Amino acid sequence: MQHFGIQERVKMKLKDRIEMEIRLRENTGIREIARLLNVNPSTVSREIKKNRMVCRNKKVIELNYRDNEEILETHPCELLTKSPNVCNGCPRYINNHCYYHYVIYNAEQADNNYLKLKSESNSKIKNEVVQIELKKDIQKLLNLGQPISHIHISLKEIYKDDMVSIQTIYDWISKGIVKYTKKKIKTRATNLSKDKIEYKKRLEFLKNKEFQDFVEYTKGKNLNIVEMDLVCGPLGSNGYILTIFIPRIQFLMAYKLKYKTPYEVLRVLDDIENKIGYSMFKKLFGVILTDRGSEFLKFNEIEISKKTLKNRTKIFYCDAGTPTQKPFIENIHRLLRKVYPKGVSLENVSQEDLYEVVSNINSLKKKAYNNKTPNDMFIETYSKTLLSKLSLRAYNCDEVVLLPLNTTSK
Numbered sequence: 001m002q003h004f005g006i007q008e009r010v011k012m013k014l015k016d017r018i019e020m021e022i023r024l025r026e027n028t029g030i031r032e033i034a035r036l037l038n039v040n041p042s043t044v045s046r047e048i049k050k051n052r053m054v055c056r057n058k059k060v061i062e063l064n065y066r067d068n069e070e071i072l073e074t075h076p077c078e079l080l081t082k083s084p085n086v087c088n089g090c091p092r093y094i095n096n097h098c099y100y101h102y103v104i105y106n107a108e109q110a111d112n113n114y115l116k117l118k119s120e121s122n123s124k125i126k127n128e129v130v131q132i133e134l135k136k137d138i139q140k141l142l143n144l145g146q147p148i149s150h151i152h153i154s155l156k157e158i159y160k161d162d163m164v165s166i167q168t169i170y171d172w173i174s175k176g177i178v179k180y181t182k183k184k185i186k187t188r189a190t191n192l193s194k195d196k197i198e199y200k201k202r203l204e205f206l207k208n209k210e211f212q213d214f215v216e217y218t219k220g221k222n223l224n225i226v227e228m229d230l231v232c233g234p235l236g237s238n239g240y241i242l243t244i245f246i247p248r249i250q251f252l253m254a255y256k257l258k259y260k261t262p263y264e265v266l267r268v269l270d271d272i273e274n275k276i277g278y279s280m281f282k283k284l285f286g287v288i289l290t291d292r293g294s295e296f297l298k299f300n301e302i303e304i305s306k307k308t309l310k311n312r313t314k315i316f317y318c319d320a321g322t323p324t325q326k327p328f329i330e331n332i333h334r335l336l337r338k339v340y341p342k343g344v345s346l347e348n349v350s351q352e353d354l355y356e357v358v359s360n361i362n363s364l365k366k367k368a369y370n371n372k373t374p375n376d377m378f379i380e381t382y383s384k385t386l387l388s389k390l391s392l393r394a395y396n397c398d399e400v401v402l403l404p405l406n407t408t409s410k
Contacts (some may be wrong), residue, residue: 012114013046015055017107020044024105027089029188031100045083050112052086056101071101098164105373130162138169139178145338145402146364148173154397155364206292206317209299211325214289224248224286226313227329230260230293231346239346241354242268243336246284247328248389250369252361253390254336254354262298268390275389278308284382286312289326291319335361338402360402363395373397380381 016037023033032040034115054068068073077100079090086105092098134155141151148169156163168294173180220226224246231241231254240257242265253272259266273281290296295318305312338344362374371378375394378387387393 006146012037012094013045014111015108016108017047020047021105021107024084024086024088025047025094028227041115047110048086048105051113052103052105053109055087055104057096057098057101059096059099060101074105075103076100130159131164134159134162134164135172135178137177138172138235139410140148141178141398142178143402145404146400147335147402149367150364150400153367153371157371157397171270178350205297209315209317211289211316211319211322214287217314217316218287226283226288227326227327227328228259228288228290228296229333230295231333231340232260232342233346237345237347239349240264241331241336241340241346241349243329245329245332246287246378249381250328250332250362250366250376251374251378252332252336252358253359253392256349256354257295260295262295262301266298266301267297269302270410272390273305273307273312276386278305278312280382280386281305282312288313288315290315290317291323291326291382292320332361335402340405344405347369357402359393359394360400362392363397365397 016039019037021031023036028036030044032039034044035368037044039364052072054071066225077098079085080087080103082364084105085103087093087098088104089104090098093102093104120288137155137158138151142148144156152166152169154162169178172178225248227245227247229243229245233239234255235356236257240260242255242257244253244255255268257268269285288302295301296315299315302315303311303313336357340349359375364372365373373394375387375392379394
């Protein structure tokens with residue numbers, strides 16, 4: 001657009017603002033200033049009106065303090081109602097003979113206002129770009145079946161201060177900004193209290209092996225406690241998963257059982273001892289806590305090593321109907337069920353499949369453990385060699401995949 005035969009310039013620089021301040025002091029008109037700066041007169045008017053500021057006059061005595069906005073709106077001087085609407089060229093301002101507060105245009109302050117506004121605008125654009133990329137990364141990891149807590153920890157290491165809160169991710173999911181295939185986001189249960197069932201008849205052979213005995217045995221001792229359980233498929237089908245969990249480092253192990261028998265459980269434990277040795281088995285499986293399933297009741301055989309005929313572990317049993325006494329393994333089963341949902345047959349699950357799934361679960365970052373993964377803590381506590389002997393491996397956080405059985409791919 002052209003005005004007065006001159007080309008309109010897009011941006012005003014500091015030197016232009018300084019020139020404008022000088023000309024205002026000389027009482028140069030708006031049109032003449034616009035001609036000198038090669039801009040539209042309306043540009044000069046907007047620049048002055050947008051950046052004019054209050055310069056307080058010490059001669060003014062006020063009973064009540066007024067802020068700058070109020071002074072600008074209620075200023076009594078009639079000269080400020082006329083162009084250029086500032087005091088820069090007024091002799092009373094120049095000689096400091098006025099009894100009102102001054103309203104002036106300051107080039108340096110005007111330029112600082114412009115740079116601040118530009119910075120905020122650029123920052124806003126940058127934040128919008130970052131959020132677009134962030135949403136893409138969250139969607140990518142959700143598509144791999146990763147838990148939201150793990151996604152938040154992993155991406156926070158990449159995005160740092162630009163990372164949103166975990167609640168924001170949930171809000172994006174609820175608004176459909178990112179898609180979550182899980183039908184329902186798990187919420188905290190409000191009533192966990194249950195009436196405990198009292199059993200008057202207790203199995204005599206579990207004497208000294210019950211939960212109260214476990215509490216007394218482990219009290220004040222630095223023992224490695226392991227929880228053990230069984231994951232089952234649909235009723236009437238074969239194929240089971242023996243799960244072993246070390247709560248102290250949140251580390252999971254899982255083994256395929258063809259049948260739900262004590263001999264299958266013993267086969268797995270003996271095989272682990274053969275792989276890692278008696279001493280390491282005793283260190284790793286200091287105390288085992290499990291339920292009263294028939295597959296776990298061969299406690300003498302579980303406790304005694306076939307190779308050395310010495311005690312390799314100590315086993316105790318939860319009270320009947322009280323799975324909450326081993327809460328950690330019950331909780332970790334939720335991650336396992338992401339891959340093997342309830343109702344899905346486990347007959348065709350291979351041991352290699354389980355090694356792969358468990359390696360992914362153990363590669364999830366844990367916020368309560370300084371964002372370390374169970375694999376990190378296992379290697380720190382024991383060794384990478386021992387992890388390898390258990391046929392497990394560590395994945396990078398962005399490589400973790402926890403999809404249902406029929407879509408699992410690696």
